[in-house]
Amino acid sequence: MTATLEAPRTAPPAAPVRHRNRTGTLLTVVAWVVGVLFIIPVLWMLLTSLHSETDAATNPPSIFAPLTLEGYANFFGAQTGTSPWPSLLNSLTASVLSTALVLVLAIPAAYALSIRPVRKWTDVLFFFLSTKMLPVVAGLLPVYLIAQQIGLLDNIWLLIILYTSMNLPIAVWMMRSFLAEVPVEVLEAAAIDGCGLMRTLRTVVGPMILPGIAATSLICFIFSWNELLFARVLTATVAQTAPVFLTSFVTSQGLFLATVCAASVVVSLPVLIAGFAAQDKLVQGLSLGAIK
Amino acid sequence: MTTALEPRTGPAWRRSPEETQALRRAGNWARRAPLLPALIFLIIVTQLPFVVTLIISFMNWNAYYPDERGFAGIDNFRRVLTDVNTRDSIITTIKLTVSVVLVSLVLGLLIALLLDRAFRGRGVVRTMMITPFLIVPVAAALVWKHALYNPEYGLFNGVLTWIFGQNAPQPDWVSTMPLTAIVVSLVWQWTPFMMLIILAGLQSKPLDVIEAAKIDGCSGWQIFRHMTLPHLRQYLELGALLGSIYIVQNFDAVFTITSGGLGTANLPYTIYQTFYNAQDYGRASAAGVVVVIGTILIATLALRTVSSLFREEGAR
Numbered sequence: 001m002t003a004t005l006e007a008p009r010t011a012p013p014a015a016p017v018r019h020r021n022r023t024g025t026l027l028t029v030v031a032w033v034v035g036v037l038f039i040i041p042v043l044w045m046l047l048t049s050l051h052s053e054t055d056a057a058t059n060p061p062s063i064f065a066p067l068t069l070e071g072y073a074n075f076f077g078a079q080t081g082t083s084p085w086p087s088l089l090n091s092l093t094a095s096v097l098s099t100a101l102v103l104v105l106a107i108p109a110a111y112a113l114s115i116r117p118v119r120k121w122t123d124v125l126f127f128f129l130s131t132k133m134l135p136v137v138a139g140l141l142p143v144y145l146i147a148q149q150i151g152l153l154d155n156i157w158l159l160i161i162l163y164t165s166m167n168l169p170i171a172v173w174m175m176r177s178f179l180a181e182v183p184v185e186v187l188e189a190a191a192i193d194g195c196g197l198m199r200t201l202r203t204v205v206g207p208m209i210l211p212g213i214a215a216t217s218l219i220c221f222i223f224s225w226n227e228l229l230f231a232r233v234l235t236a237t238v239a240q241t242a243p244v245f246l247t248s249f250v251t252s253q254g255l256f257l258a259t260v261c262a263a264s265v266v267v268s269l270p271v272l273i274a275g276f277a278a279q280d281k282l283v284q285g286l287s288l289g290a291i292k
Numbered sequence: 293m294t295t296a297l298e299p300r301t302g303p304a305w306r307r308s309p310e311e312t313q314a315l316r317r318a319g320n321w322a323r324r325a326p327l328l329p330a331l332i333f334l335i336i337v338t339q340l341p342f343v344v345t346l347i348i349s350f351m352n353w354n355a356y357y358p359d360e361r362g363f364a365g366i367d368n369f370r371r372v373l374t375d376v377n378t379r380d381s382i383i384t385t386i387k388l389t390v391s392v393v394l395v396s397l398v399l400g401l402l403i404a405l406l407l408d409r410a411f412r413g414r415g416v417v418r419t420m421m422i423t424p425f426l427i428v429p430v431a432a433a434l435v436w437k438h439a440l441y442n443p444e445y446g447l448f449n450g451v452l453t454w455i456f457g458q459n460a461p462q463p464d465w466v467s468t469m470p471l472t473a474i475v476v477s478l479v480w481q482w483t484p485f486m487m488l489i490i491l492a493g494l495q496s497k498p499l500d501v502i503e504a505a506k507i508d509g510c511s512g513w514q515i516f517r518h519m520t521l522p523h524l525r526q527y528l529e530l531g532a533l534l535g536s537i538y539i540v541q542n543f544d545a546v547f548t549i550t551s552g553g554l555g556t557a558n559l560p561y562t563i564y565q566t567f568y569n570a571q572d573y574g575r576a577s578a579a580g581v582v583v584v585i586g587t588i589l590i591a592t593l594a595l596r597t598v599s600s601l602f603r604e605e606g607a608r
Contacts, residue, residue, distance in 0.1 A: 028411040034403055035417035041480065042423050044447050045435045059462075061450040105333055108326030118323045124331070131338045133591035135541050137560040138580030141567050142344035165337035168330060226428050229543045229560070233568060243430040247548065250434060257445070260438050264431035275426035282422070283488045287530055291492045 049261035056257040071262035075249075084263070087245035092270075093156055094231075094241060095224035098163035099217050102171045105164070106216070110175035115187065115205075125176065128169040129288070136166070140233055147234060156239040162230050167220040170288060174219070177289025178212030179205070215281030218274040225271055242267045342584065349577035356571050368578035378579060380555065381562040382586075385540060387471065388558055392478045393535045397528060399479065400486025407487070408494040425484040433548035436477040441465040441549075470554035474545050482539070486531045493527030494520070536590070559583055 047063065048056045049072065055065035077083040113121045143162065144153070152158040182205055190200040231241040240248075246267055250260060275282065283291050352364035372378050407418055424432070440447045443464040452460040466473045497520060505515050543560045546552055552561040563583065567576035 024409075024411070027406060027409065028413075031403075031406040031411065031417050032413065034406065035420040038480065038484070039420040039423055041432075041435060041440060041447075042427060044439060045427075048439050057445040059445045059450050060453040061445070061447060105330040109330035112323060112325075112327035116323050118327060119320070124327065127331075128334065130591060131334055133537055133587055134338065134342070135560065135580075135583045135587050137541065137543070137563045138345055138584050139338065139341040140564070141348065141573060141576050141580065142341035144567075145348075145573075146341070146344065161337060165334055168334055172330060222426075226430075228430050228547070229564065233564070243428060243544075246428075246430050246434065250438075257438055257442075260434055264427070264435050268426070268428045268431050271428055272423070272426045275422065276419070279419070279422065283492045286485060287489055287492075287534065290530060291489060291496075291527070 045261045045264055048258055049265050051258050053256055053258050056261070071256075071258035072266070074256065074259040075263045075266060084242070084245055084249075084266070087240045087242045088267075090156055090159075090235075090239055091225055091242040094159045094163055095221045098160045098167065098224050099220040101160065101164045102167045102220050103213065103217060106168055106171035106175050107213070109172050110179050113172070114176045114179040115182065125173070128172045131165075132169040136229060140229065143230070144233060153234060154236045154238045156235075158234055159227075159231060159239065159241065162234075163220075163224040163227060166227070167223055170223070170285070171216050171220055173288035174216045174285055175209070175212065177284065178209045178216075182208050211281065215278045215285050218278035219282075219285040221274050222271050225274075345577045345580045345584075348573055349581045351574045351577075353573040354571055364574055368574045369582070371575060372578045372582055377557070377562060378559075378582075381557050381559050384471070384556060385558040385560075388475060388478075388542065388546075388556075389536055389539045391475050392482060392539050393532050395475070396479045396482040396486045396535065397531055399483045400531065401490050401524070401528070403483065403487045404490035404494055407491055421487055422484050424481050427481070429481065429544040430548055432481055433477060433545045436473075436480075437466065437549045441473055466549060467554065470550045470556045474549050474556055477549065478539065478542065478545055482535055486535065489531040489534075490524060490527055493524045497523045540587070540590075 050067040050069070051062070051065050052068050052070050055062050056071075058065075074080075075084060112118050113125055118124065143158075147153045147155075147158050186204060186208075187200060190204045195204065226243065227241075228243040228247070231244045232247065235241065235244060246263055249263060278285065349368055350364060350366070351361065352367065353361045403421060407414060407421070427435075438446070443449055443462055446465070448465060449460070449462045452462065502515055502519055505519060510518075541560055542558065543564065546556055546558055546561045547564075550556045552558075552565065557565070559579070563576055563579045566572050566579060570576075
């Protein structure tokens with residue numbers, strides 16, 4: 001403060017500021033470079049998917065080769081006649097239905113763990129989480145044998161049930177954290193105004209947790225859509241999902257780089273859309289609601 | 293106290309102890325009811341199979357020899373634990389998990405620090421950073437294997453040709469460094485995840501305290517070392533824990549990039565193979581039981597971490 005009065009002493013503080021600005025610019029450049037490095041594989045996948053097979057397989061790479069939709073046409077069966085649509089639809093069915101089932105089971109459970117908690121609710125919550133830590137692969141064989149016994153192999157409902165159990169703990173944790181944010185005062189006020197339980201839930205709690213429900217569904221959708229191990233072991237031709245189609249696609253067709261990239265783009269598209277839509281709630285979902 | 297009140301509450305108000313208890317019990321059940329469907333569903337779908345695994349792990353059961361099915365005692369466990377393949381795959385799993393989690397945690401921390409300041413295009417860079425996490429894991433593995441690592445026309449060797457001309461080294465990435473190739477592709481997918489968690493931690497740090505430290509003349513490094521890092525500790529732990537849960541179980545990348553060859557078979561892949569190719573049910577189950585026991589040990593530690601985080605939230 002006094003320094004402004006004395007001319008010689010104003011100069012030194014100015015230098016660090018300029019220095020800080022230069023470091024600031026440098027850090028900005030570094031941040032951009034890192035961001036670009038991380039997205040290059042995605043951009044490369046996109047670019048390759050739009051090249052012809054001959055242009056895709058050159059060294060050095062031909063970046064400015066003419067664009068074409070050949071790869072996509074091939075993926076959708078232009079040459080082989082095998083269409084990916086059944087497997088894409090299976091993935092969609094399994095993801096959407098399991099997500100719906102998860103919500104139906106998770107929201108009441110989360111209610112019983114937050115707004116009107118049962119006794120020892122933390123223990124219950126941690127039981128849910130502990131099932132998430134059991135390695136999927138250890139349950140693979142018994143699930144296979146049981147499914148074989150009751151004739152559910154290669155049936156999309158088997159995947160729906162498994163994906164529901166896979167995502168249920170995540171959804172319970174997430175929904176609990178969203179419901180815990182609903183202030184008690186609001187519920188009390190609704191009760192004083194004579195709202196019944198169902199009406200309170202529908203008109204007061206519902207709208208408040210709607211963004212949370214949306215984020216939870218998107219994350220469950222992503223995890224179901226991505227799943228490979230169960231789908232690979234438990235389905236064959238009928239209930240095959242998109243990731244399984246993707247793996248079998250490469251082995252049976254040999255290597256067609258542009259087609260493989262086109263396939264990867266198409267299969268990833270729903271996840272990209274869901275992920276960007278849930279971007280703000282992504283952290284909260286991935287940290288099981290531990291981070292606000 | 294009750295004696296003083298008794299005259300006021302008339303006989304009509306008084307409930308017998310049995311009635312009160314019945315009411316409380318009914319209340320408890322009303323509280324539990326919404327929880328039960330989810331709980332029962334989860335117990336049936338996730339716990340029941342493990343009971344079956346446990347039973348089969350003590351059986352001699354190979355689908356190729358159905359007649360020889362019978363009780364095997366601890367034979368399967370002895371075979372699993374003395375088998376070189378299993379031991380190798382346990383070591384591979386540890387190597388894979390530790391390196392992916394550590395590297396992506398450190399990178400995630402550095403990038404989160406870069407993104408924790410206002411600059412032009414911060415939102416764009418953040419979106420670019422998140423994108424790798426939103427590529428379907430199988431698709432990502434395929435793209436890394438074929439479009440990036442391929443020795444003849446992958447992008448990496450293409451870039452080498454650009455830089456060094458026709459005599460550029462053209463390594464076969466996947467066969468010369470198979471595990472590293474898998475680790476790098478997984479780090480690429482998981483760094484965004486760590487970054488998101490750590491960034492959330494950075495943005496929740498107490499600004500007033502840091503402001504005070506700045507006024508007191510603390511250097512940026514001092515603030516980072518003694519204030520930011522301790523504050524981030526629980527976020528780093530959470531990232532490491534969740535990352536480990538998912539990467540220990542990784543199947544997609546190992547299956548796609550190397551098909552478990554060249555010493556990259558981790559436990560999930562080995563069990564998948566024992567079951568899928570060798571059809572040795574007894575042994576696959578025993579391996580599964582071993583994995584579960586190992587996981588329970590790690591998970592107990594992990595759950596303690598989460599619950600400490602959780603208690604803090606409750607205390608707030």
